Amino acid sequence: MRIGVLALQGDFALHARALERCGAEAVEVRKPEELAGLDGLVVPGGESTTLLKLMEAWGFVPALEAFHAAGRPIFGTCAGLIVLAREVESPRQFSLGLIDVSVERNAYGRQRESFEARGEARLCGRPTPIEMVFIRAPRIRRLGPGVESLAELRGETVMARQGTVLVATFHPELTDDLAVHRHFCELVRRAAVAA
Amino acid sequence: MDTDGLRIADRKHIGLAEMLKGGVIMDVTNAEQAKIAEDAGAAAVMALERVPADIRKDGGVARMSPVRKIKEIQQAVTIPVMAKARIGHFVEAQILEALGVDYIDESEVLTPADEHFHIDKFAFRIPFVCGARDLGEALRRIGEGAAMIRTKGEAGSGNIVEAVRHMRAVVGGVRRLTTLPPEELMTEAKTLGAPIELVRWVGKAGKLPVPNFSAGGIATPADAALMMQLGAEAIFVGSGIFKSSDPARRAKAIVQATTHFKDADVLARVSEELGEAMPGIETSKLAEKDLLQTRGW
Numbered sequence: 001m002r003i004g005v006l007a008l009q010g011d012f013a014l015h016a017r018a019l020e021r022c023g024a025e026a027v028e029v030r031k032p033e034e035l036a037g038l039d040g041l042v043v044p045g046g047e048s049t050t051l052l053k054l055m056e057a058w059g060f061v062p063a064l065e066a067f068h069a070a071g072r073p074i075f076g077t078c079a080g081l082i083v084l085a086r087e088v089e090s091p092r093q094f095s096l097g098l099i100d101v102s103v104e105r106n107a108y109g110r111q112r113e114s115f116e117a118r119g120e121a122r123l124c125g126r127p128t129p130i131e132m133v134f135i136r137a138p139r140i141r142r143l144g145p146g147v148e149s150l151a152e153l154r155g156e157t158v159m160a161r162q163g164t165v166l167v168a169t170f171h172p173e174l175t176d177d178l179a180v181h182r183h184f185c186e187l188v189r190r191a192a193v194a195a
Numbered sequence: 196m197d198t199d200g201l202r203i204a205d206r207k208h209i210g211l212a213e214m215l216k217g218g219v220i221m222d223v224t225n226a227e228q229a230k231i232a233e234d235a236g237a238a239a240v241m242a243l244e245r246v247p248a249d250i251r252k253d254g255g256v257a258r259m260s261p262v263r264k265i266k267e268i269q270q271a272v273t274i275p276v277m278a279k280a281r282i283g284h285f286v287e288a289q290i291l292e293a294l295g296v297d298y299i300d301e302s303e304v305l306t307p308a309d310e311h312f313h314i315d316k317f318a319f320r321i322p323f324v325c326g327a328r329d330l331g332e333a334l335r336r337i338g339e340g341a342a343m344i345r346t347k348g349e350a351g352s353g354n355i356v357e358a359v360r361h362m363r364a365v366v367g368g369v370r371r372l373t374t375l376p377p378e379e380l381m382t383e384a385k386t387l388g389a390p391i392e393l394v395r396w397v398g399k400a401g402k403l404p405v406p407n408f409s410a411g412g413i414a415t416p417a418d419a420a421l422m423m424q425l426g427a428e429a430i431f432v433g434s435g436i437f438k439s440s441d442p443a444r445r446a447k448a449i450v451q452a453t454t455h456f457k458d459a460d461v462l463a464r465v466s467e468e469l470g471e472a473m474p475g476i477e478t479s480k481l482a483e484k485d486l487l488q489t490r491g492w
Contacts, residue, residue, distance in 0.1 A: 008454050009238055011213040030455060045214045046238065047274050053236035054454055079214070091273060105273060111297035112321050114207040135210045136275065136297070174210045 003188060004029040004038040008054040010046020010079060014173040018181040024188070032063035040073040040188035043080030045135070045171055048105065051083055052094060061096065068098050073164040073191050075184045081167040082138055089141065099165040100144025107139035117170075121151035121159055123183040131177045132158065132170035140169060164191055201392040203404050204342035208322030211275065211297065212343035212406040215239055215429050219419070219450050220408075222246050222433040225264060226271035232436070235446030239275040239297070241431065242268045247304050247351025247487070248434035248473060257305045259287040265294055277324070282491050283309025285318070292321050298343070299323045301336075303490035304350045304433070313491065316340030326410065328361045328488055330368025331387035334397070335492075337405055338390045344403060346427070347488040348411015351434050353475035355418045357488060358411045359425065365407060366426040372398040411488070414439070414472045416452030416465050423456035440470035 003019050005012045007028035016026035019042070029035060041064075043051075055061060068074060076084040076099075087102040088095045095103075108114070114135045121130045130151065140157045143149060151159035151168075159168040159180070166187060172180035203209070218238025223229040229240045242260045250257045259280055269276050275297035280287035282301055287308075291299050301314050303326050316323040317340040326347035327333035333344045346365065348358030368387070375383055375398060384391040396404060409422035410431035419430045430453050432446075439445045448465040455461035483489065 007217065009217040011210075011216060013216065014213060030458075046216075047214070047218065049233060049274060050218055050236045050238045050450070054450070057451070110295045111208070111211055111275065112292065112295050114211065116207060133207055133210055135207055135214060171210060174206060174213065 001025065001039050001185065001188060001192065002027055002037060003185070004035060004041040006041060006043045006051075006080075008046075009050045010044040011171070011173060012042075012044045015042045015044050015077075015181075018173050018178060019185070022178055022181050022185045024185050032059050035063055035067050038067075038072065039192045040075070040184070041067060042184070043074060043076040043083055044173070045078035045080060048079040048082040048088075049093070051079055055083070064096055064098070068165070071164060071191055071195055073166065073184065073187045074098065075166045077168050077171055077173065078135065078137060081140075081169060084165060084167060086144065087142075099160070099162045099167055100147050101140050101160060101167070102142035103138045104141050105138050106136050108134060108137055111136055117153055119151055119153055119158070121180065121183075123150065123179060124186060128179050130172065130179050131175040132172070133174045134170050137169045201390075201396055201404075202317070203337055204316070204322060204340050208342035209405050211322060212324070212408075215275070215408075216406060217454055218429050219446070219453050220277065220429065220431045221436055221446060222431070223268060223437070224260070226267040228437055228442075229268045229271045229276075231443050232446060233272040233274050235443055236450035237274060237446065238429070239277055240268060240272060241300060241433075242276060242278040242296070243304070246434040246437055248353070248438050249351075250304060251351040251485070251487075259284070259291065259305070262290065262294065265291075265296065269295070279305055280314070281305040282307040283312050283314060285314045288314055288319060288323075292319050296321065301325050301341075303347055303487050307490050313339055324408070326488070326491065327365060329364040330372075330397075331389045332492070333365055333403060333407070334387065334389035334393045337403065338393055341405065343406050343408060345408040345410040345431055346422075348409070348413070349478045349481070350411045350487050352412050352478050352481075353414040353435065353438075353473045354478050355412045355414070355421065357478055358409055358413065358422060361411070361488075362409055362422060362425045362427060365403075369397055369402060373401045413449070414475065415469075416448045416462060419449045419452045420456040420462050423453060429453070434473055438473035445469050445472075
């Protein structure tokens, strides 16, 4: 199983390490043609404005739309979620719209307000304890009807899935806890079997 | 964060440095420059009173950026805003914390406030980046709580030679530690002037426990890619952008070069028609007293 990590900017190396520890082959992706032959893709944390500029410069927007349309799973964390969302606020900016959620950027505040928390996610139907690191994190302000909430913090969704698109407002790749990456690898495996 | 009895910066603070990897952090002195930087794809901006080339030219005491300027810059952009404090000036750092800047650079570019002691970075709720010329200096700063290290280079020189020297020293120092048997580590810690726990950790892990970025003399896309190929994980550009003839274009080119640092075709393309780079200085001709990198220890 080969899973790409969008390596334009951000913590792509940590995602690649987590995927490898789950037994997948991780491939850094810097150009759209490098998506060929991949079974899934992680859009990492980083700065969403930087990611969007680099994506637009290289024609990643149609390439990711096609990757999604072909049924290949995509996992976005933090900035990755912002890039994949239907709508983005504060400020409004372009996004791919591959998952029906509205997201508010930097919604907890600045770095001084970044924090860690423990919680529980429903992964493959089972309650699973998870470690969560929130860094200048966004908040999901609206969930569309087709979107399933997989984890909450203080009553707010922090991890969600719609079809083959998985998103989290926090950073599982900053911890040694592989539960969320294992879940994504399982999504990728099932999608590959279905295809 | 506690790793094997070793105290280093919080995971969320090292985490923000992780998010900046593969990116470019640009020096700006006002809101207008900050907007140009963000539009060019900067991963963060660094607020300071004057860019290093001007500090070098004008002389005088270089201090933390004026509070109003920092607030204007915070209003103007959504990317992280960093700001510089003088070495050892923990009250400038307290003010920057109160303003909610996202990272403090305890920087040799400003005039040092303390010739003996750096800031106790564990005492703050926001992270610090510090400059280093070699592995020992990097580990001393990490031991004080720095969540990110950058090479010092020679700021405001437009000359990459010092950044290269410092990056090779850090990366080479790390490589050397991985080859030493356990009984040699204490003597090595003494030679480096670094905490033994950190020396052991680096010897085992083969890397620093915090991200390692590059700064000080980067003026062209090729300079940025050179530092990335030498092992830098992201790039700081100071005077190199706003002292060039076409800042927006050069900023965009350096962003592309930092992402595609191993792709010579991309580097050739983005290096075309950039206008004039900032004028450079032959650093070996600078008098010892004019060097910024020797500030701090």
